[in-house]
Amino acid sequence: MAATNTTPAVDSASADEAAAKAVHKRYEGLVTVRNKAMKGKGAWYWAHLEPLLVHSTETGLPKAVKLRCFLCDAVFSASNPSRTASEHLKRGTCPNFNSAVKPISSVSPASTAVVVSPPEAAAATSSSMHLNHLKRGSPSDSPRVDPTRFGSGLLLQQPHLMLSGGKDDLGALAMLEDSVKKLKSPKTSPGFALSKSQVDSALDHLADWVYESCGSVSFSSLEHPKFRAFLTQVGLPPVIPREFTGTRLDAKFEEVKAESEARIRDAMFFQLGSGGWKVNNYGDDDNLVNFTVNLPNGTSLYRRALFVTGSAPSNYAEEILLETITGICGNLVQQCVGIVADRFKSKALRNLENQNHWMVNLSCQYQGFNSLIKDFTKELPLFRTVAENCLKLASFVNYNSQIRSSFHKYQLQEYGHTWLLRVPTREFEDFNFGPVFTMMEDTLRSGRALQLVLLDESFNIASMEDPNAGEVGDMVRNVGFWNDLEAVHALVKLVKDMAHEIETERPLVGQCLIIWNELRSKVKDWCSKFQIAEGAVDKLIEKRFKKNYHPAWAAAYILDPLYLIRDTSGKYLPPFKYLTPEQEKDVDRLLTRLVSRDEAHIALMELMKWRTEGLDPVYAQAVQMKERDPVTGKMRIANPQSSRLVWETYLTEFKSLGKVAVRLIFLNATSCGFKCNWSLWRWVCAHGHSRTALDKVQKLMFIAAHNKLERRDFSSDEDLFALANGEDDDVLNEVFVDTSSV
Template sequence: MAGTNVGASVESGSAEELTAKTVQKRYEGLLMVRNKAIKGKGAWYWAHLEPLLVHNTETGHPKAVKLRCSLCDAVFSASNPSRTASEHLKRGTCPNFNSAAKPISSVSPSTVSASASASGAVVVVSSSPSPSLSPSLVHPNHRKRNTSPSGSYAPTRFGSGLLTHQPHLMLSGGKEDLGALAMLEDSVKKLKSPKASPGPTLTKTQIDSAVDYLADWVYESCGSVSFSSLEHPKFRAFLSQVGLPTVFPRELMGGRLDVRFEEVKVESEARIRDAMFFQIASDGWKWKGKSYYGESDERLVNLSVNLPNGTSLYRRALFVTASAPSKYAEEVFWETITGICGNLVQQCVGIVADKFKAKALKNLENQNHWMVNLSCQYQGFNSLIKDFAKELPLFRTVTENCLKLATFVNYRSQVRNSFHKFQLQEYGHTWLLRVPFRDFQDFNFGPVYTMLEDTLSSVRALQLVLMDDPFKMVSIEDQNAREIGDMIRDVGFWNDLEAVHTLVKLVKDMANEIESERPLVGQCLPLWDELRAKVKDWCSKFHIAEGAVEKLIERRFNKNYHPAWAAAYILDPLYLVRDTSGRYLPPFKYLTPEQEKDVDKLITRLVSRDEAHIALMELMKWRTEGLDPVYAQAVQMKERDPVTGKMRIANPQSSRLVWETYLTEFKSLGKVAVRLIFLHATSCGFKCNWSLWRWVCAHGHSRTALNKVQKLIFIAAHSKLERRDFSSDQDKDAELFSLANGEDDVLNDVLVDTSSV
């Protein structure tokens, strides 16, 4: 018995020490968060809440952490500081949070009644003969602290309010009378001070300017801000507070929208007229269909205009269905071109589009020898991921194994509970492994990639599940569970998973950079060379044969390749290479023999027959003489981007301007060069708000609605392209939330598994 008691005592002592360490760790974590907050790097409420360590009176060990309000000395649990702040400070429970008691008329009736109810406050009304009603909130704690020896209420100054020693008045209507009482006091004050100004006074010019800014914000948000939100009571209260009149949705949807649209349209057309030539960019043709993302059978196609000076202008939008033939796309492109330049169609020197039907681009190029029609490189890189997924056995094996693992862990309750337990222990939160639809192979690889990421990020929890009793019990009877266990223990499974994930991420990162950087056509060959080099390193790292992967890359390269890639690469001074003599020469040595022939063929096609031989002679001169070193260095000069930190070309327009102003002896070749160099290699542009797009699809038969939305899209797109903002509001919000780790994440790192303390 004595031995048993000693053992129990030892266990009790060790448990208490463990608890004490946990509590101490939590207390130190709260102190760390509070110190950061006081320095301006955390939540506002830490200025009023102080962590308090409570000790066991018998052993002296820490046993709990509390939060003390520095304003009223109240003590609370430390399990959720944010909730404590909301309930104690924001909702008015703390009597000292606002330094001065406010008259009821200055607070909304709902707030007063809610605060009074939550805090246990009573309403005291002065019974003096003065016609002014001066109700104030009195907290019970202050009643106790400010009583005279006789027990009656003593007059006490609390901020600027005077709390009288009159007993509180019972109102016959109960708490609902507080609102009426506040309205009565407001009426009295208005009668006593009729000249009092209700708010700021703005001039008519200021009001008109403010409403114009508001309208532009709504238009340029293009559906992210709904017109009906202008009728929200809080928004109208805001307008009134700053001295602005009520703005009605119909006002913004009517003549004001038409005027703004015409302004933007006139400005856009003037810029196009000033340019010698332009390129059409079109995205939205790349069809996903009714897929994992729940898209409908209609898509919005956007067409914009790229100018030689680097700017882009929105042109039009239209809705197409999945069954739209290649001929229809061809007609849309040609109508857009003639709509811009009429019979002077040679002003349009090319089209870049996501690959809907390559035949449409090819037909237009064959019919108009001066045009260069390209497929979007962003789509080309994304399509390469689909090639890997379909044709590399490694991808299929890893995908099937992860699908099997995720399905087992998600849908076996004993295993799922164990998995969540270890997720919480290792990462501080729980999640299911996201699983794509069964027919995911027919669509993009995005859902599968998400499943791979979830599996990789859960590796430690999955390994711990194998050692847990629930999994061991399931494994005794279930052959599938034993196979899953063997898979998780297999180092080869995790190596293959990491290999697939790394390759997809490599290509996705390059595709995302293409989307954001929007490279020109001369950059296409270097981009694919960069991809080949990175994939070669990947094969070496994961001991994978290069042959099958390289074959898929070359096949996709050939599908996207255009002779203009090689020609622009040769003619752009940006890519000139310095030789041993100090001259800067075009990089012919990096081209294949077939690509060299492509350069000759393209140049002769883009000029008239009479100029073809002259252009080839000038090309030979360019190949042997190149560009003056000073001018070449000026074109290739780089500077560091203050936002991204990357080195960028200081003046991207220099390549074209050198041909127009310095290399004037190349009369025929120069005409080809200035047209090729500025061409964009991607069609990525304005991203429309999908909620607005879905609404238009649902009301597509309303001509008026469609006309309004077209104008909204045009205004919003013009604004975004002007700012070179190619992301959507949803993308920005997602990025904002991902960065908003705040203090709760700091607390999670410190307070894991301490919620019961």
């Protein structure tokens, strides 16, 4: 019965589709005919008629084909275009058609006049059409205009007016006639005009986009002619940069700031993140230090940015950190349970921790891994040897014209393109290993081409002229050189990849021990692969580990249900067996420091109970449940907040231990979040005399950073605040420095 009822509907749908196909085929046929006419191979009237495809409002399918007159916008049936042209155009029905104008094919070339009749939708199409008519009717290819088309003296009343700009003037002439036509009979497109509220709303959204995307949208782009044309096209007024740096900026800043402060008030405690104390690589004395607030629910909020000198003493850093904390929570400094900062003055972190017993102040692990690469550079002779050999090779290839030419020849042959071996511009003593690593990468990927250069005649000639050629040749032929280069490259890449993962994933403090153990395991495999003694490398890793280590690493690892291990009895117990005896003592010492003196013995008793009983298996499995990330494909914890929530809602019998656990578990192990483009802070430093300019830049940074963190975009993008580059400096000067006009 159901099948019977649905048959008519299916038949009706099929019939509609068949009819739509027929209509569409008719439309395409007319379009083809008109296109041929535009090229001078069809009827004259197609210059004024255009096929239109009409869709059904119910089904959305094509239901009819119509013809529209370019001159008066009248619409007709498309069943007989020739008849439509005769009745509408020739017989004078169209008010804008000059009946005195005859088809071009019916008049002699000497009396040909081009009728410029631009459609409202596209003046360029009309110009192309008349140009084709011109080619057919005028052997001189000179554009001539029928002056009667323009009425009262728009153009000089000359029988054969020559356009001074040649054929390109046809488009301009079409636009002129279109403007005259609109002035004579103005009409507003239905539904296009925007109300004042719509305009205001659109400009608010545009301002939000500019503020939140100021890393990729400069203020100068607002004045770009194409962008202004777009605003006009959609019915919006043009904007100037100053409009977005006055009251509109102030209002947006207050809105974002209020939202941020409300979130902080709702949280029981927070962690202060501080990044930027590390001296930058630009050789400048000033650094931009960013402050963020990390909340227990996993969100981060931007607080402020501050310019400090690279030589700032430890007590100054301590004052700035404490000032930022009190600025957030006033006298309730207990609300800040810790600080995470990149490496600057570790003494400041220790002092604040000693003065405030409830605080856990950590060093950034991302910077710790980057510092480890510097340790390798300074302490491992292998690094120095490989770097010097690569520099010698690169200099020989780049600066010897014959060798360089041969090198490029074999690069093209082997890789399809050429490049020079990039050489560091600074001495190795600066320990900025990035450029050195780039040089090593260039050398490795050019290995085959370098080998072929040695077989080229140019190298034999260079060997007789350059005493270094023989040494470089022996080095390139030596397998040991390539093994050492590959080994150094592999070790640096190993550490850099782990640092990048730390920066991207932003691990919590409980993961620190796991990360460093993973590093040790990978380095051990590296030593085995390249037959390098483990002693020297292990020594540097342990030295860097001790500099970064904090007892909170071990305590959070033990208290986080995420790392509980199921034993043979089925219980889920904390992984004490993976701690060293000293780390176990660190857990006890930290626990007694973070609670009051009266609670210390209770907290230790609860720790013993946690160690022997652990967590209910069902809750432990719920905390450790994973799911596949649809973007990366990696398995991730389904609910990262479960670890903390279990302590707050289920493990309520651990009164003292629970207070410590919920504070430790959410702490971030990195101060990463974003970086500010150096061009911005250079501009601010250059114009630091303008207090208003600094204030506006701070507000822009606050809005943009807030949005970035809101989207949980923790990438270290140096273009986040790219406001001052090249030509944009002038715009910033106008917007921020000339405050009298704001």
